[in-house]
Amino acid sequence: MDEKLEALLAKQAITEVIVRYARAIDRLDEPLLRSVFHPGSQHQHFYEGPSSDPSLPSTPEQPGDFVAFALGLLGTYSRTHHQLGNILITFQGAERATSETYFTAFHRMRSVTDPLAGPDAYDNEMDFFVGGRYLDHFELREGEWKISRRTGMTDWTRLEPAHSRGFGAIAADTIGKRAPDDPVYQL
Numbered sequence: 001m002d003e004k005l006e007a008l009l010a011k012q013a014i015t016e017v018i019v020r021y022a023r024a025i026d027r028l029d030e031p032l033l034r035s036v037f038h039p040g041s042q043h044q045h046f047y048e049g050p051s052s053d054p055s056l057p058s059t060p061e062q063p064g065d066f067v068a069f070a071l072g073l074l075g076t077y078s079r080t081h082h083q084l085g086n087i088l089i090t091f092q093g094a095e096r097a098t099s100e101t102y103f104t105a106f107h108r109m110r111s112v113t114d115p116l117a118g119p120d121a122y123d124n125e126m127d128f129f130v131g132g133r134y135l136d137h138f139e140l141r142e143g144e145w146k147i148s149r150r151t152g153m154t155d156w157t158r159l160e161p162a163h164s165r166g167f168g169a170i171a172a173d174t175i176g177k178r179a180p181d182d183p184v185y186q187l
Helices: 003-027 030-034 066-074
Strands: 037-044 048-050 077-091 096-109 126-141 144-161
Touching (some): 003 030, 003 077, 003 126, 030 066
Parallel strands (some): 037 144
Antiparallel strands (some): 037 048, 077 096, 096 126, 126 144
């Protein structure tokens, strides 16, 4: 196959892994989240250690891997939304690549009175925004591109009281939900 076409197809496959990560995080879809990491992958993004190793013992206080950490933390928020921006992919040979992906993340923090609230909850709901970048190492193994190492960079944060003017007027069946209840799983 032509090298340029091969590179383009590889870039598309890598981009789809990055996009699946965002869906998995926002829908709290554990199988999908685990699917974007190669076995033995490492993580450094509000957590440091293995990305995905479901065999590790895990508790809320001591998550075994990034997936357990992320799902536990994000479960304390009532909703999240990760928006991806620039994705720049660079190859190091035919089976390795790096990427830099810009992201903006929104998190609606539950109030301290909500039984699902995290230990950092406030008296009222809060909106927590993060802007940053995913610095990923990808490897092609057995014909599949996946993340072998991720470092999350935080470029800015913002925390403010929650505001949802008009949100209550939105039809309930068009408000995003978590897996498996979100309509995307019926597509």
